[in-house]
Amino acid sequence: MDRWVGIDEFVAVAVCGSFTGAAEQLDTSVAQVSRRVKTLEGTLGYQLLNRTTRKLSLTTEGNVFLSHAKHLQHALDDATSALRQRDSQPAGKIKMTAPVMYGEQYIMPLVNEFMTLYPNIQIDMELNNNKLDLIEQGFDFAIRLGNLKDSSMRARLLSHRQTLVCGSPEYLAKSVPVKSIKDLEQHVCLVGRSSVWRFLDNGKEHQMNAKGRLRCNSGWALVDAAKQGLGLAQLPHYYLIEAIEKGELVEVLNTYRPESEGIWAVYPPRRYLPTSVRELLEFIAKGLKTP
Known part of the structure; x- marks a missing residue:
């Protein structure tokens, strides 16, 4: 553990800008901080610090080491939390x-x-189609669909979604057969966002750019339009699977399905997931069905 000696003191001095401030923050003596x-x-x-009677500053090496030292502190905190929470039952508030x-x-x-299994869990859920700032608004995690763009967040893959093209049996019976992508030019497309x-x-x-009589930003509205024979809709599988199973919709172009996309849990970086959050994510991952 000798390699850890002085890291907390160095970071405190760098942040506070003085040995005195660091000593107060760490509740120790200036001499102890300086020694470590x-x-x-x-x-x-x-040499990490330039020391003069009037000014304290980081050396070039000190600046390089500071960011790594902070990561080491986070890692040690996470390891300690992991041990403390290993055997604990999920409890507390999850936002x-x-x-x-x-x-x-x-x-x-x-x-x-999940809440019925763990009565000490409290959930604060915000259903919102906007990508909210997780750190600023204090969220433990967010469910995100599709390709991720924010590389500053950590992510866990929970499941997948598959995009399908479907139409009603009645619509397909009176229309040109859909055997290739080009055939869609002769069909009415129900367009989303x-x-x-x-x-x-x-x-x-x-x-391809889909064209048709109806444009709507509601997936369920497009499903209803497709069931009523107004045209073809391309939507994620979870909108369509029930109607397909009931025979109300039929998938076409299944050999042209695009690659599946992820369903993700996204959470802030450098943060150990509490037992409650980790267990909830495991529960959600097991509960979600992948097509």
Whole structure:
């Protein structure tokens, strides 16, 4: 453990800008702080601080080491938390967010079931289709769908979603057969928030601009329109699977399905997940079905 000696003291001095401030923060003496920083410098073989009677500053090596030292502190805190929480039962408050429809239909039933198993759990759920700032608003994690863009967050893959193209048996019976992507040019497309439909053709992604009489940002509205024979809809599987099983919709172009996308739990970096959050994510992952 000699390698850890002086790290807390060095970070405190760098943050506070003085040995006195660091000593007050760590509730120790100035002499102890100074002694431990010198020990750390001796261990590393580099001078980390420029000391004068009027000014204290970081050396070039000190600036380089500071960010790594902070990561070491986080890692040690996480390791300690892991030991303390290893055998504890899930308890406490979990603040989370998820997209409205997916959260209502698929996440909240699992969350509610989890709460029945662990009566000491409290949930603060915000269903919102906007990507909220997890750190600023204090969320433990968010459920995100599709390709992730924010690389500053950590992520855990919970499941997958598959995009399908479907139409009603009545619509398909009176229309040109749909055997290739090009055939869609002769069909009415029910368009969602994006008019771009994605496919995989011979291993390569293919996109087309869908056109039709109806544009709507509600997946359920498009499902209803498709069931009523108004055209073809391309939607994630969880909108369509029940209607397909009932025979109300039929999938077409199944050999052109685009690559599946992830359903993710996203949470702030450098943070050990509490037992309650970790167990909830395990529960959700087991409960979600992958097509």
